[in-house]
Amino acid sequence: MNTKSNTKHYFLDEAGDTSFYTKGKKNALGTNGVSSCFIIGMVKVYDNLEEVRGKINRLQREIVDNPFFQVASVQKKVNNSGxxxxxTDDIPEVRLKFLELILTINCSFEAVVSAKTIERYETKHKGKEEYFYxxxxxxxxxxxxxxDEKLVLHVSERGKSTKNHNLELALQKAVQRVNSNPGGSEEIKTKVIFNVNYPTNEPILNLADYFCWAIQRVFEKGETRYYEFLKNKISLVIDLYDKEKYEGFRNYYSVENPLTKENKKNPSSH
Structure with a gap:
């Protein structure tokens, strides 16, 4: 796939989950296995896309072929879809290999983070996971x-949330937000194409996965070492509902205003 001057490719994945309730509609926030926040992130790759795909595929083949990596998490995937x-699944030695590979790729990452609350989920998002997404x-x-350009958004498949009609809803909401800004009533000429795919078919989605995971470790565990390792490639992280930091856009994090362990979220019971 070749990029053209008026075509940009972004690769999107998420971290955390969109669960709010257990069976019987009991509050699941704060229970084991349910995340405190949800993250969607996108990677922009500036290198040749086919060369980057080749790099990632070669590393994946190296892992599969190396007897040292013949562990359950690898074999399970090999035996299923590949x-x-x-x-989340990779062992530390594999993570380090890919993290080091990411540093060789000219790319940038940005993400939006939402702390999960029942009140906001029921009111703003109508109690629907796909609306939240x-x-x-x-x-x-x-x-x-x-x-005036074409955006091709390669989205990692996520059930109902990434069905075409829901992605189009996200685009409509984005257009509404643009038009609600002062001077934002001009006709939007950007053409957006959604390409929902699986990481077995589109290896660059694995980049987005690792970036999202590194951000998730900060917000869920207060662990910053993965974020620090990749920080120079992370252009923006927005903590969307941190109202206490809205003034001065202090909820917008970058290399100049980095995330710290203090960004860890505690599960909300509201």
């Missing part, structure tokens, strides 16, 4: 709609 890099995605897209 092996792909996934930060669409709303976050719209915040990620809204600053990409100002140029």
């Amino acid at each position: 092996y792909y890099l996934h930060a 669409a709303d976050l995605l719209s915040h990620l897209l809204k600053n990409k709609l100002y140029k």
Whole structure:
């Protein structure tokens, strides 16, 4: 796939989950296995895309072929849909190999983070996981709609949330946000194409997965070492609902205003 001057490719994945309730509609926030926040992130690759795909595929083949890596997490994928890099499942030695590979790729990453609350989920997102996903995605897209160009958004498949009609809803919300800004009533000429895919078919999605995971470790555990390792490639992280830091855009994190262990979220019971 060749990029053209008026075509940009972004690769999107998420971290955390969109669960709010257990069976019987009991509050699941704060229970084991349910995340405190949800993250959607996107990677922009400036290197040749086919060369980057080749790099990632070669590493994946190296892992599969190396007897040292013949562990359950690798074999399970090999026996199912095929092996792909996934930060949550990968053993530390594999993670380090891919993290080091990421540093060789000219790319940038940005993400939107939402702390999960029952009150906001029921009111703003109508108690629907797909609406929650669409709303976050719209915040990620809204600053990409100002140029006369084509955006190809390669999205990691996530059930109902990434069905075409829900992705289109996210785009509509992004357009509404652009138009609600002062001077934002001009016709939007950006053409957006959603390409929902699996990491076994699109290896660059694995980049987005690792970046999202590194951000998730900060917000869920207060662990910053993975974020620090990749920080120079992370252009923006927005803590969307941290109202206490809205003044001065202190909820916008970058190399100049980095995340710290203090960004860890505690599960909300509201």
